[in-house]
Amino acid sequence: MRGTIFTVLAAALWLAACDMPASDLAGASTGSKPPLEKVSLAGGAVVVDGPEGYCIDPETSRSRNGQGVAVIASCYILSGGKAGYNVPPVIVTVTVGPKDPGGAVPDPAALAKAAGAPLLGAYEDDGLTLAHLGSGGDKMLSEGDQRYWRGAFLQGGHMVGLALYAPEGDAMAGRDGARMLGQVRDFIVRASP
Template identity: 55%
Template sequence: MAAVRKLLCAAGVLLVSGCLGGVPASNPDKTETEAREGLAAFFARGGSTGGRRAAPLARVNLAGGDVVVAGPDGYCIDPSTRRSASERGFALIASCHILSGGKVGRPVVPMLVTVTVGPRGDGTDLPSPKAIAQAANAVLLDGKASPDQVTAHLASGGDDMFDGSDPRYWRAAFLQGNRMVGLALYAPRGSALAGDQGATMILRVKNRIAQSSRTNTPRTGTPTQKPTDGLLGRLFNRQDLPQ
């Protein structure tokens, strides 16, 4: 999880200490309200000088256009987090309403989803749910694998993202064309997205990216040499981002 946090720092996201206070899960209305306020502070403090922020983006092209990232309805890309080079890329998805300070979109369930585009690969390069959990040094709560995608629900580490985030979080890896893509979903403590509903949401994000990228023709080329730290290092670590 420390690697994901470093990845966000490298991507230009300010990790704000105290941006979300601990909220009892027994009070869902308070949880929802404070989660929205906390995430608004999270992004506002990461904005440009003078408090002005660029408008959230509906979609972005990463890795030379091989992958088009877009969020589900109500969710946008924070433009300050976009990083893209010819062979890799990164973006962060969150509520359009929160990212815009209430100017765009409608209120939706708060969450953060990181999207990392890694090297070219095929189905044999996809890690197992167990491998994802081992790399994160976390207990695997649930996991599913198919020829083109893998999801893993992890028991711990999510609370390192921001104060008040749930320890449980979701990771996924999938193939988009000939590109490996990694996702990580974080939600406030007690949120249904930190539990079973996170499986549906992370697949919604994956399907939205697949739909947006469908009209693009993946570039051909020699697969990049796999690094010594393995595929997971390319999908979740800071070193995979352009400097």
């Protein structure tokens, strides 16, 4: 029962963080603060580090009370063309829930249910669960694809939720998005204590 309650609470947290208005997610392209290579969340228990060419948006990333949210996007876009190079223009949100040593990673069907979206595909490997969802991605990214990805894994006793939003028709809205989220998870695992 505790695992089910945690899964529902964690899903609500992910949805709240991952459903920030697109204007908040896009606000970083103003370049008012330089993009970050890494950011520590949940008191340093989870370190978010993006794949090559991707940085952390300092404007929309937050950490408090053992939880946190970070937004990963193109370094080139976040810096207003001052750093990085062209990479696929996706937005990845990373949400870290409170520490719960007994937490269990939800399955793809639970991620789809929490998002209220149809499940197009599922992937589970080495502690990472991914759900390819059929609606809602266009609400997060201007001219975004309806399809998007959500994922979850455990790191340092914290549930980490992932979401990837891509432009309409972009390969990242399809299979390439699963690979990208796998890379994001791998970078987080390597960077975290």
